[in-house]
Amino acid sequence: MLRAFLRTEAGSTALLLAATVLALVWANSPWGATYDAFWHTPTGISFGDATFSLDLRHWVNDGLMTVFFFLIGLEVSYEVRLGQLRDRRLIAVPALAAFGGMLVPAGVYLLLNAGGPGAGGWGVPIATDTAFVLGVLAVVGARCPDPLRAFLLTLAIVDDVLAIMIIAIFYTSSIAVPALIAAALLLAAIVTLRWLKIWRAPAYIVLGFALWVATLESGIHPTLVGIALGILVFVYAPTDHKLLLAGEAVQEFTSEPSAQAAREAARRVQRAVSVNERLQLRLHPWSSYVIVPVFALANAGVPLDGESLRAALTSPVSIGVALGLLLGKFAGISLGTWLPLRFGWGILPGNLVWGQLLGGAAVSGIGFTVALFIVDLAFDDSAIHTQAKIGILAGSLLSALMGWIIFRLAWDRGGVCAPPEAEPDEELPDRLAVPVGPTDHVRGPKGAKVTIVEYGDFECPYCGRLQPVLEELRRKNSDIRVVFRHFPIRTLHPRAASAAIVSEAAADRGRFWEMHDILFDNQRFLTDADLEHYAAELDVDPWSDVSGHAARISLHEESGRDSGVRGTPTLFLNGVRYQGPLDLRSISQAVEDLRGSP
Structure with a gap:
């Protein structure tokens, strides 16, 4: 406790x-x-007469x-x-x-x-x-x-x-120039060690303590x-290479436990971070x-x-x-x-x-x-x-x-920061609150028998894994259309909202799905510089109307919350929330069931 x-x-x-x-x-x-x-x-500390x-x-x-x-x-x-x-x-x-x-x-x-x-x-x-x-x-x-x-x-x-x-x-208040020069030299020495990639903790501790003393004496x-x-x-x-090495070391320890294997696994996992x-x-x-x-x-x-x-x-x-x-x-x-x-x-x-x-x-x-x-x-x-x-x-x-x-x-006033006891257990709706309309991002034929609406997040790894599944479904079935709606999880994915804004800027030029595919293909590279690079490739001004695009994203989020969406990816098949596994076979079976329904 x-x-x-x-x-x-x-x-x-x-x-x-x-x-x-x-x-x-x-x-x-x-x-x-x-x-x-x-x-x-x-x-204090004494060193002889000092x-x-x-x-x-x-x-x-x-x-x-x-x-x-x-x-x-x-x-x-x-x-x-x-x-x-x-x-x-x-x-x-x-x-x-x-x-x-x-x-x-x-x-x-x-x-x-x-x-x-x-x-x-x-x-x-x-x-x-x-x-x-x-x-x-x-x-x-x-x-x-x-x-x-x-x-x-x-x-x-x-x-x-x-x-x-x-x-x-x-x-x-006052500066002692000799001590300040000494502090600058010590800081330069630490930067040099870093540049030379010398990772010895005792060296950094000694230089750091000396730098602290010099700075204190300088008046700063x-x-x-x-x-x-x-x-x-x-x-x-963590790089893919380090993650792979760490995973292999952990797997080796799991298959043949020993003190040496445990030490190596711990070392590899530590180096990955x-x-x-x-x-x-x-x-x-x-x-x-x-x-x-x-x-x-x-x-x-x-x-x-x-x-x-x-x-x-x-x-x-x-x-x-x-x-x-x-x-x-x-x-x-x-x-x-x-x-x-x-x-x-x-x-x-x-x-x-x-x-x-x-x-x-x-x-x-x-x-x-x-x-x-x-x-x-x-x-x-x-x-x-x-x-x-x-x-x-x-x-x-x-x-x-x-x-x-x-x-x-x-x-x-009704719900801002409401305490837990003030809210009953939530019963989430399972129907799409806002039907697919002309402002939605749609991929597939207008008269498709099955419509899959995805609430997604460009930085969500599960959304990224789902995209090939949906594309394979569309490739094998000409009567399926896919609709993408934004639901960025900002607390977990700080770059998702920016990516959504850039995709909406691309949508203004009729290139939403091209940007959609680029963003999901590069989920680990969604910095401002990355997004601007992707936008330049499609001849799009990424920040042309940030407030307008943010408002459009907010409408998607609101419709998602009204539909019971609490995480990503969430799918709706013909307006009903899909609650099965997100693999190709399971979704294909759900699509077949819809085709067979009256």
């Missing part, structure tokens, strides 16, 4: 919350003086948090090369939402603090705490859709990158080393369940006595941070979401509605980890330091409350 609990976002969020509460209790207990005394305990020493809080903030940012770098690298950040239309909306969610909170803060002693804290309310946001979504209702989580995760990645850039540019915050090294780690999709993904798998639990909670314990212990609270109630710093998180984040993310959708610059990763998006915008005002991090960089005055932290706590709590209220209102 405990292990299952810790695997969830709610589990890591609960640990973070527990560490925060413990820090607050400790700092406000009769032993509160020991809180700062403990975290200011100096600890010493390197930091207090415990700086070891946490400058050392352990480097691993946290290293993990962000790994995630950014993966998403850019293999994930959702490859598709510019899928990232356009959350990226602009993240940008708005930083500009507006900073503006709200500066309206109250420009020219004052707290003006430098404008960066405090700009960052979203991903762990808390996902934890709140898990608590608010398990029926909140996966596309909302995907949207907020993409937003959080962009948010983290922008926050790190702001830390590097605006919160670096050393957590930037984390994200830089994370981005440099190799990420790649990129170092980036393996490091994410190993480091994510340490970051979520150890590093971030320890960071909260070291930084969230703010005095909440009467004097501190009275000062915070009238402090422009506290009010600016709280309002920046509560109202600035909500307004900035909402506006940053609306603009690209209004002008057709991007699409959402699913059939999200505004009730869900506004709830996500509200909970994105929970700023904690990076906000506390920037407080430590922005303020030297302990009183302002305390006021900023109180603002963070107040703004984050109010943002969580506002998000919960928005989600509850959405539930009451």
Whole structure:
């Protein structure tokens, strides 16, 4: 039970919350003086006469948090090369939402603090705490859709990158040039090892630690080393050759089990997966369940006595941070979401509605980890330091409350993020809700005796395997026609929606089925560059009318949901949902049965 609990976002969020509460209790207990005394305990490393020493809080903030940012770098690298950040239309909306969610909170803060002693804290309310946001979504209702989580995760990645850039540019006080040169040389050495394909973990660990020390001495915050090294780690999709070798090794172990065969199988399977993904798998639990909670314990212990609270109630710093998180984040993310959708610059990763998006915008005002991090960089005055932290706590709590209220209102209005107990077991319809019409994509004779309607997804491997079956059916039977309707599963296949849009652009030129075949023949190569290449081959402008084509795809999806479609591929034979195996013999038999029916 405990292990299952810790695997969830709610589990890591609960640990973070527990560490925060413990820090607050400790700092406000009769032993509160020991809180700062403990975290200011100096600890260091000595090499003969040379010493390197930091207090415990700086070891946490400058050392352990480097691993946290290293993990962000790994995630950014993966998403850019293999994930959702490859598709510019899928990232356009959350990226602009993240940008708005930083500009507006900073503006709200500066309206109250420009020219004052707290003006430098404008960066405090700009960052979203991903762990808390996902934890709140898990608590608010398990029926909140996966596309909302995907949207907020993409937003959080962009948010983290922008926050790190702001830390590097605006919160670096002075530069030590010799140390900076040393850091640049060490980074070049790491890049050289990567270029030479020398994969020796000890070499990277030694050079990475030296780079961290040099960066710390240079005056630039050393957590930037984390994200830089994370981005440099190799990420790649498993090649067919490596998958084949791994499969052969596993098969050999299955047929003749031995320690040597088990070792070889484990080695081959491991090599099939990129170092980036393996490091994410190993480091994510340490970051979520150890590093971030320890960071909260070291930084969230703010005095909440009467004097501190009275000062915070009238402090422009506290009010600016709280309002920046509560109202600035909500307004900035909402506006940053609306603009690209209004002008057709991007699409959402699913059939999200505004009730869900506004709830996500509200909970994105929970700023904690990076906000506390920037407080430590922005303020030297302990009183302002305390006021900023109180603002963070107040703004984050109010943002969580506002998000919960928005989600509850959405539930009451009939189904947005409805809790499980509010919905009975679904009985799916088995009839085609929208008959085949002149706007459908049809392959085959108009008067065909059997019409097969497929709801499909260009990135779905099962849809890809079905295409030769349907073509063989059409080849052997002149009285069959095939209709294709779009049903992209965006949460599983981030490039499916883009491929669907390009196929609709081809349809405008009367070349839908040519593009259909190209896309299914190249399912593993559906990046923007790939799609543009396929479109050029057919003399098609792929992005000529993104909003119009997206609307057409949405009509297909709506008709699919009304027909009981929940996955791909789903077939309807003469308007009735087919529920048998998707092989040639089974579908052929179903077609023969239809021919024989009156």
